[in-house]
Amino acid sequence: MPTQLKAFVHTLRFEAEDIISIELRPAPGAAAFPAFSAGSHIDLHLPNGMVRSYSLLNDPKEQHRYVLGVLKDRASRGGSRCVHEQLRIGMVLEISAPRNNFALQEDAPHSVLVAGGIGVTPLLCMAQRLQTLGRSFQVLYCARSRAHAAFVADIEALGAPVLWHFDTEKGGPPDLAALLQNTAAQAVQQGRVGGAADIHFYACGPAVMLDAFEKHCQTLGFTNAHVERFSAVEVAAASDARSTYTVELRRSGKVITVTPELSLLQAIEAARVSVATSCQEGICGSCETPVLEGTPDHRDSVLSAAERAANRSMMVCVSGCKTERLVLDL
Ligand code: FES
Numbered sequence: 001m002p003t004q005l006k007a008f009v010h011t012l013r014f015e016a017e018d019i020i021s022i023e024l025r026p027a028p029g030a031a032a033f034p035a036f037s038a039g040s041h042i043d044l045h046l047p048n049g050m051v052r053s054y055s056l057l058n059d060p061k062e063q064h065r066y067v068l069g070v071l072k073d074r075a076s077r078g079g080s081r082c083v084h085e086q087l088r089i090g091m092v093l094e095i096s097a098p099r100n101n102f103a104l105q106e107d108a109p110h111s112v113l114v115a116g117g118i119g120v121t122p123l124l125c126m127a128q129r130l131q132t133l134g135r136s137f138q139v140l141y142c143a144r145s146r147a148h149a150a151f152v153a154d155i156e157a158l159g160a161p162v163l164w165h166f167d168t169e170k171g172g173p174p175d176l177a178a179l180l181q182n183t184a185a186q187a188v189q190q191g192r193v194g195g196a197a198d199i200h201f202y203a204c205g206p207a208v209m210l211d212a213f214e215k216h217c218q219t220l221g222f223t224n225a226h227v228e229r230f231s232a233v234e235v236a237a238a239s240d241a242r243s244t245y246t247v248e249l250r251r252s253g254k255v256i257t258v259t260p261e262l263s264l265l266q267a268i269e270a271a272r273v274s275v276a277t278s279c280q281e282g283i284c285g286s287c288e289t290p291v292l293e294g295t296p297d298h299r300d301s302v303l304s305a306a307e308r309a310a311n312r313s314m315m316v317c318v319s320g321c322k323t324e325r326l327v328l329d330l
Pocket residue numbers: 276277278279280281282283284285286287288300302315316317318
């Protein structure tokens with residue numbers, strides 16, 4: 001199980017239309033918060049029993065607090081609504097230690113941070129880190145309107161170049177392909193990088209924007225493209241995925257069988273073996289489990305293509321298996 005921490009709600013602040021920030025500090029008498037790296041997120045155990053993951057937005061050099069930004073999602077299944085309606089200053093919550101599925105390449109010669117709405121949160125954290133390191137970077141910030149754009153003043157205070165796109169002012173959503181291409185061309189022209197392939201691009205925002213971002217980066221040959229998703233991508237089972245297979249949980253000394261009626265996670269839980277979970281949709285990384293033998297059928301949105309190919313770990317909440325037998329370090 002990942003480390004659990006006790007935090008108290010120190011500050012709640014209105015940041016933009018439907019967006020609040022939550023500053024957490026260690027609960028009285030509880031352990032200090034561990035340090036975190038840019039792009040990290042934590043799990044919040046909410047008063048309604050739900051567990052939700054949120055990116056940390058504050059500067060990683062801050063040791064005393066974690067700050068999150070939460071959009072009240074109209075399609076909320078209860079998580080963001082609970083944050084907005086039930087959290088109170090002084091409330092003590094259980095949180096996980098920070099995890100990072102969206103790590104910053106700190107030595108990149110130039111970085112482009114592409115924010116869509118509330119997706120700005122991990123990118124604001126990255127921007128502060130890049131500024132501390134004295135690295136070259138640019139921000140592209142897209143939102144429905146200025147009223148819906150949170151942390152604008154924080155970004156402006158960094159003094160880095162920012163390209164703002166507000167749909168209501170520009171008459172519609174951005175032409176992302178053109179924005180990416182122009183931004184890269186400008187960085188090359190200014191001598192920040194030798195070529196566009198040296199730039200690292202990071203995007204966080206709605207799924208439709210991230211899908212477009214990945215597609216455009218691929219077409220434009222921008223190989224250093226990184227995304228952080230807060231909703232799962234539907235990944236169908238591979239054609240060679242098995243519907244029935246056995247799994248050895250080596251540390252627990254148990255062997256279980258996964259059948260079409262029972263997912264891998266359900267089979268693990270039925271064997272009373274504990275595995276940390278949060279989203280159960282393959283987006284948070286809580287359930288990442290080392291693979292000792294066998295070939296998983298990766299269906300998560302966390303691992304990169306290279307990490308999938310390496311088959312060193314898998315998200316057991318959504319993934320399956322391509323071999324008759326899988327051995328997990330559980
Ligand atoms: S529980 Fe979130 S990725 Fe598996």
